[in-house]
Amino acid sequence: MIVARGLTKTYGPKTAVDHLSFTVEPGRVTGFLGPNGAGKSTTMRMILGLDRPTSGSVTVNGRSYAASPAPLREVGALLEARALHPGRSARDHLRWLAASNGIPRARIDEVLDLVGLEAVADQRVGRFSLGMGQRLGIAVALLGDPPVVVLDEPVNGLDPEGIRWVRRLARELAGQGRTVLVSSHLMSEMALTADHLIVVGRGRMLADCSMSQFIADHAASYVRVRSPRSAEVETLLRQHGLDVDRHDDELRVQGLDAAGIGELVGRAGLHLHELTLVQSSLEDAFMTLTADSVEYAAHPTETAGALR
Amino acid sequence: MSATPTASAAPPRPASTPGPDVVRLDPNRHVPGVRRPGFAQVLHAEWVKFWTVRSTGWSLGLLFLLGAGLTTLICWAVAEDLAAGDTGESPASFITWGLLFSQLTALALGTLVVTSEYGTGMIRASVTAVPRRGRVVAAKALLLTGVLFVAGVVTAVIGYLGGNWFLDREGVGLALSEDGVLRALLGNGLYLAGLGLFALALGLLIRHTAAALTIGMALVLVVGNLAYALPGTWGEWVAKLMPGNAGGSVAQVAPFSGGAVLAPWTGFAVFCAEVAVLLLVAVLAFRRRDA
Ligand SMILES: Nc1ncnc2c1ncn2[C@@H]1O[C@H](COP(=O)(O)OP(=O)(O)OP(=O)(O)O)[C@@H](O)[C@H]1O
Numbered sequence: 231m232i233v234a235r236g237l238t239k240t241y242g243p244k245t246a247v248d249h250l251s252f253t254v255e256p257g258r259v260t261g262f263l264g265p266n267g268a269g270k271s272t273t274m275r276m277i278l279g280l281d282r283p284t285s286g287s288v289t290v291n292g293r294s295y296a297a298s299p300a301p302l303r304e305v306g307a308l309l310e311a312r313a314l315h316p317g318r319s320a321r322d323h324l325r326w327l328a329a330s331n332g333i334p335r336a337r338i339d340e341v342l343d344l345v346g347l348e349a350v351a352d353q354r355v356g357r358f359s360l361g362m363g364q365r366l367g368i369a370v371a372l373l374g375d376p377p378v379v380v381l382d383e384p385v386n387g388l389d390p391e392g393i394r395w396v397r398r399l400a401r402e403l404a405g406q407g408r409t410v411l412v413s414s415h416l417m418s419e420m421a422l423t424a425d426h427l428i429v430v431g432r433g434r435m436l437a438d439c440s441m442s443q444f445i446a447d448h449a450a451s452y453v454r455v456r457s458p459r460s461a462e463v464e465t466l467l468r469q470h471g472l473d474v475d476r477h478d479d480e481l482r483v484q485g486l487d488a489a490g491i492g493e494l495v496g497r498a499g500l501h502l503h504e505l506t507l508v509q510s511s512l513e514d515a516f517m518t519l520t521a522d523s524v525e526y527a528a529h530p531t532e533t534a535g536a537l538r
Numbered sequence: 539m540s541a542t543p544t545a546s547a548a549p550p551r552p553a554s555t556p557g558p559d560v561v562r563l564d565p566n567r568h569v570p571g572v573r574r575p576g577f578a579q580v581l582h583a584e585w586v587k588f589w590t591v592r593s594t595g596w597s598l599g600l601l602f603l604l605g606a607g608l609t610t611l612i613c614w615a616v617a618e619d620l621a622a623g624d625t626g627e628s629p630a631s632f633i634t635w636g637l638l639f640s641q642l643t644a645l646a647l648g649t650l651v652v653t654s655e656y657g658t659g660m661i662r663a664s665v666t667a668v669p670r671r672g673r674v675v676a677a678k679a680l681l682l683t684g685v686l687f688v689a690g691v692v693t694a695v696i697g698y699l700g701g702n703w704f705l706d707r708e709g710v711g712l713a714l715s716e717d718g719v720l721r722a723l724l725g726n727g728l729y730l731a732g733l734g735l736f737a738l739a740l741g742l743l744i745r746h747t748a749a750a751l752t753i754g755m756a757l758v759l760v761v762g763n764l765a766y767a768l769p770g771t772w773g774e775w776v777a778k779l780m781p782g783n784a785g786g787s788v789a790q791v792a793p794f795s796g797g798a799v800l801a802p803w804t805g806f807a808v809f810c811a812e813v814a815v816l817l818l819v820a821v822l823a824f825r826r827r828d829a
């Protein structure tokens with residue numbers, strides 16, 4: 231279990247993490263979501279005692295990370311930036327980590343096997359591809375068989391097969407009763423992995439709820455209705471107390487499902503050309519939620535005209 | 539290892555809140571091994587780190603080649619002049635001459651032990667594995683001083699044997715029993731170990747290989763020599779107290795006639811104090827700063 235209370239980190243004038251309070255419960259995957267620069271990595275570094283909070287605190291299993299006698303046995307972490315010497319082999323990297331926390335050497339082969347790096351274990355990690363480096367990072371995280379696992383963008387650089395593997399792994403770890411915190415900026419990724427969501431933007435908490443709650447709250451849906459006599463249909467639906475938005479020749483109706491609307495219109499003797507349930511994706515919901523807190527938005531280029 | 543997660547079939551998606559079907563982790567389920575790792579484990583980890591990067595081999599190899607090789611070479615070159623009394627220097631000043639160059643590699647090794655971790659991001663792995671940062675520095679320092687002491691003494695002894703062979707041929711050789719010879723051979727190890735620590739502390743403070751190395755070399759070599767140009771007794775004292783000048787005298791049988799230096803053990807004590815202060819400041823900064 232990870233508990234943060236009023237966690238705050240400022241770098242000079244910049245507030246990277248702003249009074250975050252949350253609890254990451256064991257037995258489920260908690261997705262940590264936010265746009266670039268939202269403060270996810272900073273929060274994770276504070277959990278691991280790498281950065282010192284400006285104020286507030288964070289504990290892992292009831293105590294600060296640094297107070298753990300053998301932290302790798304307590305918390306396994308995959309950090310954002312590679313924390314490896316490129317000249318060292320994967321096995322040697324795991325070897326010093328294991329030594330530092332009194333973990334037997336046999337465990338090294340176990341985790342290498344687990345992440346599928348046995349064949350390249352003796353190669354220098356500088357030659358590793360992004361995905362191989364990421365797999366080694368996950369091997370490091372699992373080295374101490376820790377009850378708490380913190381993964382900062384674990385699927386970054388992985389191929390589709392690797393992405394599915396990480397998803398399954400996260401779910402499996404949670405299923406074993408471990409505490410699993412996984413960060414991402416992809417809502418679609420989290421939708422497949424997380425049971426619980428913590429959404430941040432500009433260091434502030436935007437949402438802390440279960441995945442299903444998030445979907446119910448944020449993923450808006452409406453029924454698209456087209457009719458040759460749309461003005462009459464609109465009046466009819468409004469009379470029945472439904473929300474109707476007109477966009478050109480289509481009506482966006484909220485408050486009743488598609489079947490209900492179809493019957494209502496049919497009974498009035500009107501014809502429909504389209505009746506579709508439209509659900510905005512979770513990605514859209516996430517974008518809407520974080521729209522105000524995106525710092526590093528791209529601006530559309532205006533060179534298109536010059537090319538003509 | 540029963541609880542080792544495997545990437546096999548996807549498990550059924552559990553409910554959002556941990557229900558009764560969720561396995562509670564058995565606290566004794568962990569992999570076997572030392573439950574409360576101490577300093578010995580940290581030292582072991584640093585030992586593995588130290589010997590599994592190429593820069594270690596390179597630095598130590600160069601240290602030996604420059605230290606022992608150049609001492610032998612200079613003795614071969616000047617033996618005849620020394621015998622003729624043409625140089626105005628004592629043969630004792632040449633018998634550890636290579637140190638002038640091998641001290642550079644000790645500086646490099648000490649710097650890299652820390653800054654290579656900053657350069658690669660390794661430092662974050664080090665501090666997550668061992669959050670008690672003082673222990674990390676202590677282990678690095680112990681390892682570095684041990685290795686440099688041994689390397690320094692071995693280099694000096696081989697250099698002495700090589701150089702003295704040429705001096706002996708001209709009848710100006712030094713016996714091991716002569717005043718200060720054994721002290722200087724031992725002093726080579728001591729001085730290089732201290733210099734390594736000095737560089738390690740600079741690395742911790744500066745966290746950047748090129749900058750730390752440049753400043754270290756400048757302080758020990760350039761500023762140390764320039765200080766002799768300062769006027770008056772005040773200037774002489776500044777020069778004598780510069781780390782390279784103070785620490786170096788324990789590693790020489792007899793100083794060259796150019797600059798005044800402190801007595802060997804006095805100088806070494808001053809040097810140790812300087813290194814200790816710098817290291818203390820560095821450790822305090824390291825413990826306070828974000829990794
Ligand atoms: N060491 C630092 N010094 C100064 N500013 C920093 C530092 N680390 C992070 N920041 C700033 O804090 C903010 C949060 O950064 P952080 O890396 O935590 O974001 P993130 O949510 O992980 O983003 P991303 O999704 O891009 O990884 C950013 O604006 C970043 O510029």
Ligand SMILES: [Mg+2]
Nearest residue numbers: 270271272310
């Ligand atoms: Mg990040």
